Amino acid sequence: MKAPHIAILDDEPEIRRMLSDALEEAGFRTTAYARAGEFEVGLKRSAPDVCLVDLGLPDRDGLALVHRLALESGAAIIIISGRAQVQDRVTGLELGADDYIIKPFDPAEVVARIRARLRKGRTEAAPSLQRARFADWVAEFDRYVLIAPDGTETPFSHAEGEVLRLFLDSPKRLISRAQMQEALGGGAGESFDRAMDVRISRLRTKLGEDPKNPRLIKTIYGAGYIFLGDVSWN
Incomplete structure (x- = not known):
């Protein structure tokens, strides 16, 4: 059985590297993208189990992307963003995200949130x-x-x-x-x-x-x- 696949979309190389290292050490497979266009092409090749999406993207509105993913993808969606206002979190969840993590964050928290999301998915109906x-x-x-x-x-x-x-x-x-x-x-x-x-x-x-x-x-x-x-x- 393959390890769960996590897609990471963030334009900051340090964030991508930190998340990839933490998730792979925890036993996940990862693919990281710096641009939304690359991310969308990658989704057509391989459907991830979880998408980690930053909202501050250089080539696409992050919230619009989250909304489209929620409608078209079966993956769980977790926003990772520096936008800490309550309204930003509410909007992200309203548009279909499953969780919202605020930067700066501890990579261990991201790993724990992903594991919790995948456990919940496994307990759903067969x-x-x-x-x-x-x-x-x-x-x-x-x-x-x-x-x-x-x-x-x-x-x-x-x-x-x-x-x-x-x-x-x-x-x-x-x-x-x-x-x-x-x-x-x-x-x-x-x-x-x-x-x-x-x-x-x-x-x-x-x-x-x-x-x-x-x-x-x-x-x-x-x-x-x-x-x-x-x-x-x-």
């Missing part, structure tokens, strides 16, 4: 349980698409898929914010709460929910959320 049916909808987690009752397909991001799977694995049960944070990881507090609000809002939109009276993903104010549909996996 390949035979990648399709869920509910309320005439189908969610296909191997392709990251929602299929509407009329057959229309709508893509969802890796981050949105994590939230959707959490609901589908525990239908008709209250899921608190604390449970969501424990299950999905990432930093607690305002940035996590806002990121969850955005992901849930986007899932509701993709499911054609009335935002004032959603029938599937119900908000229980002060407590959390309940997914009300009957779910079957195959």
